[in-house]
Amino acid sequence: MNPVPGALRRMFLSTAAAILSFTALAAGESAPAAPASGAMPDSQWLSYNGTADGQRFAPVAQITPDNAGELAEHCRIKLDNSGSLHTGLVQLEGVLYLTTAHDTIALDASNCMQRWRHHYTPEQPEVFPVNRGVAYANGKLFRGTSDGRLLAIDAATGKTAWQQQVGDPLQGEFFSAAPIVWQGLLIIGSAGSDWGVRGRIMAYDQSSGREIWRFNTIPRGKEPGAETWHERGTARYGGGGSWTHYSIDMSTGEVFVPVGNPAPDILPGHRPGKNLYTDSMLVLDARTGALKWYHQIVSNDGHDLDLGAAPMLYHDSKGHPIAAIGSKNGHLYGVNRETRKRVFDTPIARIENEGVQPTAAGLRTCPGVLGGVEWNGPAFDARNKAIVVGVVDWCSTITPKPQKDFIPGQFMLGGSWKMDDESYGWVHAVDPDSGKIRWSYKADGPVVAGVTPSAGGVIFTGDMAGNFLALDSASGKLLYKAQTGGAVAGGVITYALGGTQYVASTSGNVSRLTFGVSGSPTLILYRLGGKGGAALASSGAATATGDGSGAAIYSKICSACHGANAEGGVGPSLKGVSGRLGLAKTIEWIKNPSAKMPRFYPGLLEDADVTAVAIHIQKY
Numbered sequence: 001m002n003p004v005p006g007a008l009r010r011m012f013l014s015t016a017a018a019i020l021s022f023t024a025l026a027a028g029e030s031a032p033a034a035p036a037s038g039a040m041p042d043s044q045w046l047s048y049n050g051t052a053d054g055q056r057f058a059p060v061a062q063i064t065p066d067n068a069g070e071l072a073e074h075c076r077i078k079l080d081n082s083g084s085l086h087t088g089l090v091q092l093e094g095v096l097y098l099t100t101a102h103d104t105i106a107l108d109a110s111n112c113m114q115r116w117r118h119h120y121t122p123e124q125p126e127v128f129p130v131n132r133g134v135a136y137a138n139g140k141l142f143r144g145t146s147d148g149r150l151l152a153i154d155a156a157t158g159k160t161a162w163q164q165q166v167g168d169p170l171q172g173e174f175f176s177a178a179p180i181v182w183q184g185l186l187i188i189g190s191a192g193s194d195w196g197v198r199g200r201i202m203a204y205d206q207s208s209g210r211e212i213w214r215f216n217t218i219p220r221g222k223e224p225g226a227e228t229w230h231e232r233g234t235a236r237y238g239g240g241g242s243w244t245h246y247s248i249d250m251s252t253g254e255v256f257v258p259v260g261n262p263a264p265d266i267l268p269g270h271r272p273g274k275n276l277y278t279d280s281m282l283v284l285d286a287r288t289g290a291l292k293w294y295h296q297i298v299s300n301d302g303h304d305l306d307l308g309a310a311p312m313l314y315h316d317s318k319g320h321p322i323a324a325i326g327s328k329n330g331h332l333y334g335v336n337r338e339t340r341k342r343v344f345d346t347p348i349a350r351i352e353n354e355g356v357q358p359t360a361a362g363l364r365t366c367p368g369v370l371g372g373v374e375w376n377g378p379a380f381d382a383r384n385k386a387i388v389v390g391v392v393d394w395c396s397t398i399t400p401k402p403q404k405d406f407i408p409g410q411f412m413l414g415g416s417w418k419m420d421d422e423s424y425g426w427v428h429a430v431d432p433d434s435g436k437i438r439w440s441y442k443a444d445g446p447v448v449a450g451v452t453p454s455a456g457g458v459i460f461t462g463d464m465a466g467n468f469l470a471l472d473s474a475s476g477k478l479l480y481k482a483q484t485g486g487a488v489a490g491g492v493i494t495y496a497l498g499g500t501q502y503v504a505s506t507s508g509n510v511s512r513l514t515f516g517v518s519g520s521p522t523l524i525l526y527r528l529g530g531k532g533g534a535a536l537a538s539s540g541a542a543t544a545t546g547d548g549s550g551a552a553i554y555s556k557i558c559s560a561c562h563g564a565n566a567e568g569g570v571g572p573s574l575k576g577v578s579g580r581l582g583l584a585k586t587i588e589w590i591k592n593p594s595a596k597m598p599r600f601y602p603g604l605l606e607d608a609d610v611t612a613v614a615i616h617i618q619k620y
Contacts, residue, residue: 043495048088048133048178049379050452050493053313054247054256056379058494061456062501065472067528068458068479074502075112076524079105082553082600084511085521086375088133088178088245088450089491089504090141096504097136097155098491099143100521101129104153109504110497112525116158122147124169127192127409130511132244132375133178133491135186137206142186144175150188150209164209166190171408172197180246182255182286185212189242193260193278193306196412199240201257201282203289213289217242217259217277224291225276228299234271237406239263240278244375245310249321249337254292256313256323257282258377260306264403264414265369266358268302275300279307281325281335295335295342297327302357303398304369304417305329309377312387313337316433324380324387324432326373329354330366332389332428334435344435348373348428349393358400358415368396369417370512374448376491378430381453381473386438387430388473390447390461394423410567419513425463427451429476439476443469448512449488449505460503462488466517468505468526482526484508486519502527518600550616553609558617566620578618586614 043060050056063071079085080100090097095115096107102122106115126146134141134153140161141153148167153160167173172195179188186209189201199217204210217240219225220232229235239262247256262278264270280296298305305328312324321337330349335342352366371394378389400415425447429438445465452460458479459471464487470480486508494503503526508519566574577586590600590610605613 040496040499042094042497044093045089045091045493045495047090047135047180048245048491049247049310052180052182052248052250054310054377055312055314055382056450056452057382058452058454060454060494060496060501062496063454063458063470063494063503063528064456065458065474065477065479068470070528071470071480071482071503071526072529073482074525074527076522077107077112077114079103079521079523081520082510082518083521084130085490085506085509086130086132086511087490087506089493089506090134090136091493091495091504092136092155094497096523097134097141098506098523099131099133101131101146104134104141104143104151104158106155106158107523109495109502110500112523118153118158118160120145120149120151124148125409127169127172127174127195128176130176132176135179135181137181137186140206142179142181142206144177144179144188146174146176148173148175150175150186150204152206152209162209164204166202166204166211169409172410176243178245180248180255181206182248185286187246187255187286189217189257191241191243191260193239193241193243193263194265194411194413195409196237196239196263196406197241198236198238199242199259201242201284201289203286215282215284215289215291217282219276228274228276229271230273231271237263237412238271238275238278244308247310247313248286249313253286255284255286256311257284258307258310260308261301261304263412265304265412266302266398266417267400267403267414268300268357270403270414271300273300279305279327281307281311281323293340295325295340297325297333298329302400303329303365305372308375309373312378312380314380314432317385322432324378326377326389326391328367328372328374330372330391332373332378332387332430332435334432346430346435346437348389348391348426348430348437350395352395358398360400362397362399364395364397366395367392368394368419369398370394370396370419374512376448376450379451379453380432381429381459383453383455383457384429384473385432386473387432388451388453388459389428389430390449390451391426391428392423392446392448393425394446395420410565427459427461427469427471427476429473441471441476441478443467445487445517446512450491450493452492452494454494456501460492460494460505462492462505462507464489464509464512464514464517466507466519468492468507468524484519484522484524485517486522487514487517489514500527550612550614553605553613554616558613566617574617575620577620583614583618586617587611590614
């Protein structure tokens with residue numbers, strides 16, 4: 001079955017469908033369909049952020065501030081037993097497409113029923129088991145893998161169309177970003193800044209996976225910007241990975257790329273200079289990959305302040321083209337795309353010791369190494385002419401340590417950090433001309449989920465405390481709140497099908513220290529008029545994949561904090577645990593961890609799972 005049959009001849013039957021279709025056609029995607037005249041038109045969500053400009057505005061209006069309190073869970077489907085779930089959501093012709101670290105899944109967008117599941121078994125050691133979603137074009141879905149592969153999957157059948165190795169996981173390279181498509185090209189960047197990779201952005205032919213162009217985010221030799229690495233040897237492992245998503249200006253053919261931190265993370269004295277193009281927005285020619293311009297947010301970063309989320313493109317009230325940039329440093333920036341100058345700089349989280357270099361005594365920084373704007377960035381509320389953005393408020397104390405020799409495939413952090421016990425998040429509405437905050441909603445947990453404004457005047461999102469949220473877009477007033485049972489760390493989108501508006505939300509995630517509400521990776525649908533229960537909760541429930549071995553369980557649950565090779569990262573190193581604890585005490589430690597470690601037993605882990613993990617980490 002073709003997921004977009006006969007779409008072109010129906011695309012102009014409604015204004016809303018036509019607006020979405022224009023962006024999709026310019027990007028090289030098939031256009032969405034509209035139903036018969038007089039009905040609420042079906043709508044699509046064509047890419048990670050809905051449209052190529054990254055605005056995330058949903059032109060559906062059945063759910064309003066007056067009736068949002070009548071929302072209820074319609075159905076849910078468990079996608080896996082455990083692991084990370086950062087995926088954005090794509091919805092085409094009534095089919096939802098999403099990813100886990102290893103699986104690509106198609107679900108019925110009205111009842112959660114699984115249509116197909118594509119499982120990828122890593123062919124080499126994984127660097128970091130996380131994925132943020134697919135791109136769709138011409139009947140194919142495209143995604144990266146945690147061992148450096150790029151996959152094309154038939155959207156109708158779930159069968160592999162082609163597979164290419166495009167990175168080296170033994171060097172720390174992997175592909176977690178949701179790609180973007182443009183005129184026959186598939187554009188994606190390599191992740192792995194924290195492993196000391198040399199970042200790059202590439203374009204591939206959609207039909208074959210053949211590389212068309214590449215741009216190195218860490219310039220070397222005679223490349224412009226190489227002089228900003230004063231000690232040229234440090235650029236060999238300079239970081240600059242790209243790990244989320246991208247935006248495209250269809251009028252200029254420019255792709256807007258967020259670039260991550262330099263390596264080592266918190267040891268700026270090791271790599272003097274501005275360290276281009278780390279922590280920057282790159283603007284590349286989508287056809288050739290040539291650099292057109294760039295805007296660096298932080299130079300010689302010592303606080304791990306990636307530019308993670310895709311820039312959002314819009315026009316202000318005077319018609320000026322602006323890029324809204326959310327950064328892990330806790331600021332929201334507006335940059336004029338013609339003059340290339342900042343028009344506003346708005347703090348949207350607590351800011352403490354900004355720009356202060358870390359010392360051996362430790363430096364408390366806010367919003368912290370896991371704070372600010374993460375992998376879902378600003379959106380545009382076309383109804384109220386406002387930028388809306390979610391943010392993490394979570395301070396940390398960072399302590400540098402002299403960097404040991406670069407070890408390919410292992411973390412290159414340059415020190416350690418300790419997160420504060422208190423963490424929470426915000427959703428802000430910001431004036432798109434001045435950058436002034438209009439209203440703010442304080443969430444129970446960090447907000448890293450997608451934030452989606454709608455034509456009905458409701459904003460949908462979620463937090464890492466496990467809450468699905470609906471807010472009044474004019475005031476920020478809480479309209480509806482539901483505990484999902486797991487951290488909301490991926491996409492939250494809304495669309496219309498068959499006369500009903502649905503809201504699709506991810507739930508369940510292990511990463512970013514989501515202790516206490518991790519949950520199992522799950523997709524949940526909400527709609528008006530439900531009874532408050534999950535009436536279709538068991539319908540088509542997916543069977544979790546994986547071999548159940550200690551290595552597989554460790555990869556899904558533990559590696560996000562402790563590293564793929566137990567070298568440590570967000571959490572402590574597990575090297576030498578066999579000598580320190582032995583098997584019996586390791587099992588007891590996993591079952592009854594300290595307050596700073598997540599409790600997975602009993603629940604996600606049973607006795608056999610705990611024993612398997614304990615045996616696995618003894619080898620380190």
